[in-house]
Amino acid sequence: MPDAAPVPGASEIVARFVAAPPAGAGLDAALQSARTRLAAARRALAGPTAASAPAERALAGAGLPLRRAFVDATVLAGSPATRADAAIVAAALAAHGEPEILAAIAVGCEVAARLRGALRLDAAWHADAVTARLGAAAAAARALGLDPTAARDALGLAATQAAGLGIVDGTPAGALGQGKAAADAVEGAVLARAGFTSAAASLEGRRGLGALMAAGFDDAALCADLGRRWLSAPD
Amino acid sequence: MRSTSEPDVAAAFAARLGALAREPLPAPLAHEAKRALINVLGLAIGASHHAGVDAIVVAAGELGGAPSAPVLGRTQRVDAHFGALAAGFAAHVDDFDDTHLATVIHPGAACMAVLVALAHETAPSGASALRAFAIGCEAQLRAGVAISPEHYERGWHITGTCGVVGAAVTAALLLGFDDASLARAVRLSATMTLGQREAFGTMTKAFHPGKAAANGILAARLAAQGADAPGTILEDPRGFAAALSTRFDPAQLLDDVGTRWELADNTYKPYPCGIVAHPSIDAALALRERVTPDAIAALRAHCHPLVPELMGNPDPADGLQARFSAIHGIAAALCDGRVGLPQYETERVRRADVCALRARTVLVASPGIARDAARLEARLHDGTVLEEVVEHARGSAARPLTDAELFAKVELLVAPGLGPQAARRLIETAMQLEADGFDAVLAAAAPVATAHA
Numbered sequence: 126m127p128d129a130a131p132v133p134g135a136s137e138i139v140a141r142f143v144a145a146p147p148a149g150a151g152l153d154a155a156l157q158s159a160r161t162r163l164a165a166a167r168r169a170l171a172g173p174t175a176a177s178a179p180a181e182r183a184l185a186g187a188g189l190p191l192r193r194a195f196v197d198a199t200v201l202a203g204s205p206a207t208r209a210d211a212a213i214v215a216a217a218l219a220a221h222g223e224p225e226i227l228a229a230i231a232v233g234c235e236v237a238a239r240l241r242g243a244l245r246l247d248a249a250w251h252a253d254a255v256t257a258r259l260g261a262a263a264a265a266a267r268a269l270g271l272d273p274t275a276a277r278d279a280l281g282l283a284a285t286q287a288a289g290l291g292i293v294d295g296t297p298a299g300a301l302g303q304g305k306a307a308a309d310a311v312e313g314a315v316l317a318r319a320g321f322t323s324a325a326a327s328l329e330g331r332r333g334l335g336a337l338m339a340a341g342f343d344d345a346a347l348c349a350d351l352g353r354r355w356l357s358a359p360d
Numbered sequence: 361m362r363s364t365s366e367p368d369v370a371a372a373f374a375a376r377l378g379a380l381a382r383e384p385l386p387a388p389l390a391h392e393a394k395r396a397l398i399n400v401l402g403l404a405i406g407a408s409h410h411a412g413v414d415a416i417v418v419a420a421g422e423l424g425g426a427p428s429a430p431v432l433g434r435t436q437r438v439d440a441h442f443g444a445l446a447a448g449f450a451a452h453v454d455d456f457d458d459t460h461l462a463t464v465i466h467p468g469a470a471c472m473a474v475l476v477a478l479a480h481e482t483a484p485s486g487a488s489a490l491r492a493f494a495i496g497c498e499a500q501l502r503a504g505v506a507i508s509p510e511h512y513e514r515g516w517h518i519t520g521t522c523g524v525v526g527a528a529v530t531a532a533l534l535l536g537f538d539d540a541s542l543a544r545a546v547r548l549s550a551t552m553t554l555g556q557r558e559a560f561g562t563m564t565k566a567f568h569p570g571k572a573a574a575n576g577i578l579a580a581r582l583a584a585q586g587a588d589a590p591g592t593i594l595e596d597p598r599g600f601a602a603a604l605s606t607r608f609d610p611a612q613l614l615d616d617v618g619t620r621w622e623l624a625d626n627t628y629k630p631y632p633c634g635i636v637a638h639p640s641i642d643a644a645l646a647l648r649e650r651v652t653p654d655a656i657a658a659l660r661a662h663c664h665p666l667v668p669e670l671m672g673n674p675d676p677a678d679g680l681q682a683r684f685s686a687i688h689g690i691a692a693a694l695c696d697g698r699v700g701l702p703q704y705e706t707e708r709v710r711r712a713d714v715c716a717l718r719a720r721t722v723l724v725a726s727p728g729i730a731r732d733a734a735r736l737e738a739r740l741h742d743g744t745v746l747e748e749v750v751e752h753a754r755g756s757a758a759r760p761l762t763d764a765e766l767f768a769k770v771e772l773l774v775a776p777g778l779g780p781q782a783a784r785r786l787i788e789t790a791m792q793l794e795a796d797g798f799d800a801v802l803a804a805a806a807p808v809a810t811a812h813a
Contacts, residue, residue, distance in 0.1 A: 179585035249603035291598030319415035332515035332557035
């Protein structure tokens, strides 16, 4: 972590990107890639979904958006074709209708990809589970059209809930973790829109995600050319 | 007991907790658990109209299922998930809840929140509600001790991370689980930790015990459906303890369960500010019995060096800063004769009388004075010098808050919203929880239907 944090900080830069990803060829390519991911997700969700039965029953008393996010992400995490972006796609699906879904998936996948490059997570954490949770929060924030401040609070709520133990990677509990990440993302976005506040520097701060879970935090890998160069949809 | 060599620590831990739940709570523990419960119920009611609770109620309206849980101190009902979130949040948001000093866990908020959220669905007897609460707190504290102090030092908010484990135990016991299901709930809860200290100073700090409660319920519900996490989840090199700390001592989870209670070491804050300032505030309250503030020319508070280091702000600009100003606590004690939440409202913090007295007060770091002690020296305008010495602060381990002091604190929290009668009824019903049942406590915690929107 650099001593002199740039102004604005990394969390703020990511929040601004989530709230308003700049138009251009990069975004167009990312939306095209999101369309492919969404189609794959819809195929997976149309198939048999026995793996999600415990989640479905355990969340019987929850409201529909949270139940849907949780169950869909659990299903998607169980299929190799959709595993990587399960929580991101499910959060986007639960949070909004069609045109915004694609932008939400694009933004969410980009935030997750950037964080994968920026964080050298400790060995006990499953890196993709941690970064997908932040991507899901970005997707939900984009889908709900949050302003930069609310988006930063939504990302902060996701950061403080970052989890994903290495030992559950590839197990049913790991898939449930993706389900939970998607539901938490939707919850966090709605809370932030309602005025719930969170840390201003949840990713790069002294007691934030990077400091607690990773050996290193590469600010530039997260922020450089964010929105102009898309790692999740290379041109 | 050769605990450290047992495989599957989570299952062994759950078996001990399950056995504990089949016995009556020892009377001193039952009493301590009620004190912890009353304290967090009072706090949650006192904070029931905080903007963060408003946001949680809005989210419950958009995302929640059928209402089944009360929002303490309000008339709205929400589903169990948001009921847990609201209760755990409100109990912690004023930083005035119980503290286990060895771990700095605030165990009451999350376990109380599970009780409030699941009371309707599980209809526990008073005794089983109290047991579920006490054993959940104990589980949470033992999990914390096992990974302390490195865990908190790295930057984790231990009230959230370990709160999830305790909340899962409370939920599982309320739901009547056998030991095998309880073990699944504990293992799943270890995958749902939250709480980074970067969030301190924002609403998200108090979100931690609230969401810990909701996660504990989720872990228990998933366990009830047969879901599970790997057996070595706590001790595995890619598991709970390794991810969250560089220390793991499973003996702290497994040894002497039922004979040694971490919950017995729980403490209660008498004043809503940093704990190191409490001895000086005690001394100022005693001095107030002898002198009025305007007779004082100068005040010197001799205290442990941590006091000026952590709470040295001489002239706080608002209520939040005042919580980190020992000098404000001293001045407010002398001006108002009490130090509660009203003394930390910005308007009170900035009024002339208290500002003037703060300007005449200094902290003197004294390495010879213990953390729970203080000596206050007042020079009066007529030249007289008065002294007050506090050897052990109220609420310290050596001088626990008495029941009467705790009840007075809870009355001050509850009465402004619900009235003095409801405050006394809440205390009475909670102190005779085994006889009255938890429903009676919840009834006392609800406003009369027309009192609040």
